[in-house]
Amino acid sequence: xxxxxxxxxxxxxxxxxxxxxxxxxxxxxGEAVAIMGPSGSGKSTLLHCLAGIMKPDEGExxxxxxxxxxxxxxxxxxxxxxxxGFVFQFGQLLPELPADENVALPLMLGDVSRADxxxxxxxxxxxxxxxxxxxxxxxxxxxxxAQRVAIARALVTRPAVIFADEPTGALDQATGQETMxxxxxxxxHNGASLVVxxxxxxxxxxxxxxxEVRDGRVLPDPRGTAPxxxxxxxxxxxxxPGGWDRETGAGR
Amino acid sequence: xxxxxxxxxxxxRGGGRRGLLGAGLTAAAVAISTALLLFTxxxxxxxxxxADREAWRNPVAAADGAxxxxxxxxxxxxxxxxxxxxxxxxxxxxxxxPGLTRFPAPGEVWFSPALAExxxxxxxxxxxxxxxxxxAGTVEEGTLVHPGELLVVRGQTPDSPELTVxxxxxxxxxxxxxxxxxxxxxxxxxxxAVGYQILxxxxxxxxxxxxxxxxxxxxxxxxxxxxxxxxALRLVGATPGQxxxxxxxxxxxxxxxxxxxxxxxxxxxxxxxxxxEVAGGSWFLADLWPGAPAVAxxxxxxxxxxxxSAVAGLRRVVVSPLGVARRETPPAMRFIRVVAxxxxxxxxxxxxxxxxxxxxxxxxxxxxxxxxxxxxxWVVGRIGRIVARTARGPARLxxxxxxxxxxxxxxxxxSGVAMIGFIAGFIGLLVPDSGLFGSxxxxxxxxxxxxxxxxxxxxxxxxxxxxxxxxxxxxMTGGSEGKLKxxxxxxxxxxxxxxxxxxxxxxxxxPGGVATTAADDQRASxxxxxxxxxxxxxxxxxxxxxxxxxxxxxAASSVLDRRQTYALLRLAGTPLSVLNAARRSETxxxxxxxxxxxxxxxMFCALPFVYAALNTxxxxxxxxxxxxxxxGVVGAGAASAPLLRSVTADPAPRxx
Ligand SMILES: Nc1ncnc2c1ncn2[C@@H]1O[C@H](COP(=O)(O)OP(=O)(O)OP(=O)(O)O)[C@@H](O)[C@H]1O
Ligand SMILES: [Mg+2]
Numbered sequence: 001x002x003x004x005x006x007x008x009x010x011x012x013x014x015x016x017x018x019x020x021x022x023x024x025x026x027x028x029x030g031e032a033v034a035i036m037g038p039s040g041s042g043k044s045t046l047l048h049c050l051a052g053i054m055k056p057d058e059g060e061x062x063x064x065x066x067x068x069x070x071x072x073x074x075x076x077x078x079x080x081x082x083x084x085g086f087v088f089q090f091g092q093l094l095p096e097l098p099a100d101e102n103v104a105l106p107l108m109l110g111d112v113s114r115a116d117x118x119x120x121x122x123x124x125x126x127x128x129x130x131x132x133x134x135x136x137x138x139x140x141x142x143x144x145x146a147q148r149v150a151i152a153r154a155l156v157t158r159p160a161v162i163f164a165d166e167p168t169g170a171l172d173q174a175t176g177q178e179t180m181x182x183x184x185x186x187x188x189h190n191g192a193s194l195v196v197x198x199x200x201x202x203x204x205x206x207x208x209x210x211x212e213v214r215d216g217r218v219l220p221d222p223r224g225t226a227p228x229x230x231x232x233x234x235x236x237x238x239x240x241p242g243g244w245d246r247e248t249g250a251g252r
Numbered sequence: 253x254x255x256x257x258x259x260x261x262x263x264x265r266g267g268g269r270r271g272l273l274g275a276g277l278t279a280a281a282v283a284i285s286t287a288l289l290l291f292t293x294x295x296x297x298x299x300x301x302x303a304d305r306e307a308w309r310n311p312v313a314a315a316d317g318a319x320x321x322x323x324x325x326x327x328x329x330x331x332x333x334x335x336x337x338x339x340x341x342x343x344x345x346x347x348x349x350p351g352l353t354r355f356p357a358p359g360e361v362w363f364s365p366a367l368a369e370x371x372x373x374x375x376x377x378x379x380x381x382x383x384x385x386x387x388a389g390t391v392e393e394g395t396l397v398h399p400g401e402l403l404v405v406r407g408q409t410p411d412s413p414e415l416t417v418x419x420x421x422x423x424x425x426x427x428x429x430x431x432x433x434x435x436x437x438x439x440x441x442x443x444x445a446v447g448y449q450i451l452x453x454x455x456x457x458x459x460x461x462x463x464x465x466x467x468x469x470x471x472x473x474x475x476x477x478x479x480x481x482x483x484a485l486r487l488v489g490a491t492p493g494q495x496x497x498x499x500x501x502x503x504x505x506x507x508x509x510x511x512x513x514x515x516x517x518x519x520x521x522x523x524x525x526x527x528x529e530v531a532g533g534s535w536f537l538a539d540l541w542p543g544a545p546a547v548a549x550x551x552x553x554x555x556x557x558x559x560x561s562a563v564a565g566l567r568r569v570v571v572s573p574l575g576v577a578r579r580e581t582p583p584a585m586r587f588i589r590v591v592a593x594x595x596x597x598x599x600x601x602x603x604x605x606x607x608x609x610x611x612x613x614x615x616x617x618x619x620x621x622x623x624x625x626x627x628x629x630w631v632v633g634r635i636g637r638i639v640a641r642t643a644r645g646p647a648r649l650x651x652x653x654x655x656x657x658x659x660x661x662x663x664x665x666x667s668g669v670a671m672i673g674f675i676a677g678f679i680g681l682l683v684p685d686s687g688l689f690g691s692x693x694x695x696x697x698x699x700x701x702x703x704x705x706x707x708x709x710x711x712x713x714x715x716x717x718x719x720x721x722x723x724x725x726x727x728m729t730g731g732s733e734g735k736l737k738x739x740x741x742x743x744x745x746x747x748x749x750x751x752x753x754x755x756x757x758x759x760x761x762x763p764g765g766v767a768t769t770a771a772d773d774q775r776a777s778x779x780x781x782x783x784x785x786x787x788x789x790x791x792x793x794x795x796x797x798x799x800x801x802x803x804x805x806x807a808a809s810s811v812l813d814r815r816q817t818y819a820l821l822r823l824a825g826t827p828l829s830v831l832n833a834a835r836r837s838e839t840x841x842x843x844x845x846x847x848x849x850x851x852x853x854x855m856f857c858a859l860p861f862v863y864a865a866l867n868t869x870x871x872x873x874x875x876x877x878x879x880x881x882x883x884g885v886v887g888a889g890a891a892s893a894p895l896l897r898s899v900t901a902d903p904a905p906r907x908x
Binding site: 051053074077078079080081082084085086088091092094095096097098101105106108109113114154 | 643644645646649650653654656657658816817820821822823824825826827830
C-alpha cells in the first residue's frame with residue numbers, strides 16, 4: 001500500500017527539553033500503527049505533530065503529496081476536520097448533545113444538512129453496538145459506550161487517518177480491548193489508517209505494527225518494517241457502515 | 253472546622269493560574285458590586301444629610317416658649333436661587349443658627365461663601381444692594397445644603413416688616429415661609445427634600461436588585477469552577493457539611509477580599525462622584541460617606557450573601573455526589589415558575605392601587621423582579637427546545653442544546669441585562685417629558701400686592717425703577733392667586749444684568765414680597781424633572797455597567813468551565829468562528845425573547861403609577877437601552893473570545 005501520511009526528521013523542543021529528537025514515521029493506507037513507550041517519551045507530541053495540531057520545529061509532515069506542517073492554522077484546522085478523525089482518552093463528547101448529534105456534528109460543520117447528518121450518524125450506532133443509544137446524552141453512557149460514540153464521530157466524515165491518544169486509557173482491560181478491536185476494525189473497514197498511542201501491549205496487538213518511542217526517538221521495530229497484517233482490503237470509499245458487522249469482524 | 257477552612261484556603265491558593273484567575277474574577281465582581289452598593293446606600297444618606305441641613309430654614313411654629321422669629325424668602329440672581337433667612341431674637345442668649353458663630357444682631361447680614369463671592373463680582377446694583385447691612389461674617393460652607401449654595405441670613409429688628417407681615421401670595425415653600433415664631437432651629441424637612449429622598453429610595457431599589465444578582469453570579473462562578481473537585485471530595489466520603497463549609501469558606505474569603513477592594517474603589521471614586529449635580533448643586537465629600545455602621549453592614553452583608561448564594565449553587569453536589577460528576581438530562585423546569593410570575597404580575601395593579609408610597613412601590617418592584625427571575629430559567633429552557641428543534645447549522649444546534657442543558661446558567665448570563673429591560677420598561681413609562689411645563693416666561697417680573705394698595709405699589713415701582721435707571725413698563729393685572737392683584741414689570745432690555753438690576757430695585761417693595769418671573773417660580777419643579785431624568789440615566793448606566801460586567805464574567809467563566817470540551821473540539825478541526833457563533837446565539841436568543849418580555853412586564857408594572865402616555869423621552873430611554881443591551885452583551889461575549897482562543901490553543905488539554 002502507498003504511504004498516506006509521513007513524518008520526516010521531526011524535532012520538537014519545549015524550551016531546553018527535547019520532546020522529539022528527529023523522528024521519522026510513515027503510515028500506509030489502511031494500516032494501523034501503535035505508538036508505545038514510557039511516559040514522557042514524546043508519544044503525544046509525535047501524534048500532535050503528525051495530525052497538524054502542533055508545528056514541529058524541524059522536519060516535515062506530508063499527507064499524500066501535500067506538506068501540512070507549513071500550512072496556516074486555518075488550513076490545518078480545515079484539514080483536521082475533513083481528512084483526520086480523533087479519539088481522545090475522554091471528554092471529547094459535548095455533554096449537552098445527545099449521542100447521535102455528537103456524531104453528526106463534524107458532518108454539520110462540513111455543511112451537510114442537519115437531517116442528512118443525523119441520518120448518516122445513526123447508521124454507525126448498530127455496527128458499533130450502540131443501537132438504542134442514539135438519544136442518550138454522554139452522561140448517560142458508560143465509558144466504553146462513550147468511546148464508541150467517539151469512534152463513530154471520528155469516522156463519520158470518512159477521514160484518511162484516525163488519530164487516537166490512549167483511547168482506552170480510562171477503561172478497564174476487557175472494555176479497553178473490545179473498544180480497541182472495534183476501533184481497528186471500523187477504521188480498516190472504512191479504508192482509513194490508524195495511528196494510536198497506547199500503554200497497553202494487549203491493545204497494541206490489534207495493530208499491524210508497533211512503533212516504540214524512547215526519549216524522543218523511534219526504536220527499530222523488532223517485528224520488522226513489514227506490516228503484520230498487510231492484506232486487509234480497504235472498503236470502497238463510498239460504502240456505508242451498514243455492510244460491516246462487528247460480530248463477524250470488519251468484513252474480512 | 254478550622255481544618256476545613258485551612259483546606260479551603262489551600263485549595264484557593266493552590267488552584268493554579270486559572271484558579272487564581274477565577275478567584276480574581278469573583279473578587280473583582282464583588283468589588284464592583286460593593287462599590288456600587290456603597291454608592292447606592294450613600295445616596296440615601298446624602299439626601300438625608302441635605303434634608304437635615306436644610307430643615308432649619310423650614311421653621312415649625314412653636315406652641316409656646318418661642319425664642320425667635322424666622323421668615324424665609326426665595327430670591328433669584330442670574331438664574332440661581334438665593335435663600336434669604338430673616339431672624340430676630342425675642343430674648344437674649346438665643347443659640348446661633350447652623351453655620352453662624354452667633355445669633356445675628358439686627359442690621360447684620362451673613363453671606364454664604366458663594367454668595368459673598370458673587371456679590372463681590374457683580375455690580376452692587378444687581379445683587380449686593382438687595383441685602384444692605386453690616387457684613388458680620390460668613391455662613392460656614394459645610395452647613396449649607398450643597399457646596400456653592402447662595403444663602404443670606406439677615407438679623408432684623410422685631411418690628412421689621414419682613415418679620416411681621418405675612419407676604420401675600422406665599423402659598424408654597426418655593427417662594428417663602430413665615431414669619432414663624434420658633435423655639436429652636438430644628439425645623440422639618442422641606443417637601444422638596446422629601447421628594448428627593450423618595451427618588452433616592454426608588455433609585456436604590458432599582459439598583460440593588462441587579463447588584464445582588466451580580467454578586468450572586470459571582471458566587472456561582474466560584475462554585476461552578478469548584479463543583480467538579482467538590483463532587484470528587486464527596487465521592488471519597490466528605491460529608492455534605494464539610495463540603496459546604498469548605499466551599500462557603502472559600503467563597504466568603506474571596507468575597508470579603510472583594511468587598512474590601514470595593515470599599516477602596518469607592519473611596520477612590522467618591523471625589524469624582526461629588527461632582528454630580530442634583531437639586532442645583534454638587535455634594536460634599538462627607539455626604540457620600542455613608543458612615544461606619546452602614547459601611548460595616550455592607551462589608552458583612554456582601555460576603556454573607558455571596559456565601560448563601562454559594563450554598564444554593566452547591567445544592568446539587570451536596571444532594572448527590574454523582575450529580576455533577578455525571579451529567580444527566582436535568583429534570584425539566586416546572587411550569588409552576590410561570591404560574592408564579594403571572595400571579596405576581598396580577599398582584600401588581602392591586603398593590604399599586606393601594607397608594608403610591610415608597611413601601612408599596614418597592615414591594616411591587618421586588619415582587620415583579622423576583623417573579624421574572626423565577627420564570628427566566630423556565631423560559632430559557634423552552635427557547636432552547638425551540639432553537640434546538642429548528643436549528644440547521646451546528647452553531648445554532650450547540651446553542652440550543654446548551655440552553656436546554658443548563659437554562660439557569662444561560663439565564664444568569666442574560667438576566668442582568670434582561671432585568672434592565674424591566675427597569676427600562678418601567679422608567680420608560682414614568683419618566684417625565686422634557687417639555688412638560690413648556691418654557692415659562694422669563695422676561696416679566698411680577699410681585700403680588702394687596703388689591704387696596706395696588707396702584708400705590710405700582711407707582712412706587714415706577715419711581716424705584718427710574719431711580720435705578722432701568723427703563724421698563726409697569727402694569728397692574730389680576731393675579732391668578734385668589735383676589736390678589738399683581739404688578740407686572742417688563743424691562744425694555746432682556747439681558748440678565750438688567751433683570752437683576754430691576755430685581756434689586758424692587759426688593760422690599762411689598763414687605764415680605766419678592767419680584768419673580770414665571771421661570772423663577774418654576775425653576776425648582778423644572779429642576780426636579782431634570783434631576784429625575786439625570787437619575788434615570790445614572791440608574792440605567794449603573795445597571796448596564798453591572799449587567800454587562802456580569803454577562804462578561806459569566807461568559808468568561810463558562811469558557812473556563814468548558815475549556816476541555818472546547819479544546820478537543822478545536823483540535824478536531826472545529827473552527828473558532830463556529831464556537832464563537834454558538835456562544836453568541838446562546839446569549840442573544842434568550843436575550844431577545846427575555847428582554848422583550850421584561851420590557852413588557854416593566855411597562856405593565858408601571859401602569860398603576862402612570863399619569864401620562866409614553867412620551868418621546870421615555871421612548872428614547874427605551875430604545876437606547878435596547879441598543880445598549882444588545883451591544884453590551886455581544887461585546888461582553890466577544891471579550892472572552894481571546895480567552896477561548898488561548899484555552900483551546902493548548903494542544904494537550906487536561907481535565908484540570
Ligand atoms: N506543552 C508542553 N510544554 C512543555 N513541555 C512539554 C509540553 N508538552 C510535552 N512536554 C514535554 O515533552 C515530553 C514529551 O511529552 P509527551 O506528552 O509527548 O509524552 P507522552 O509520551 O505522551 O507521555 P504520556 O505517556 O505520559 O502521555 C515530556 O518530557 C513533556 O514533559
Ligand atoms: Mg501522552
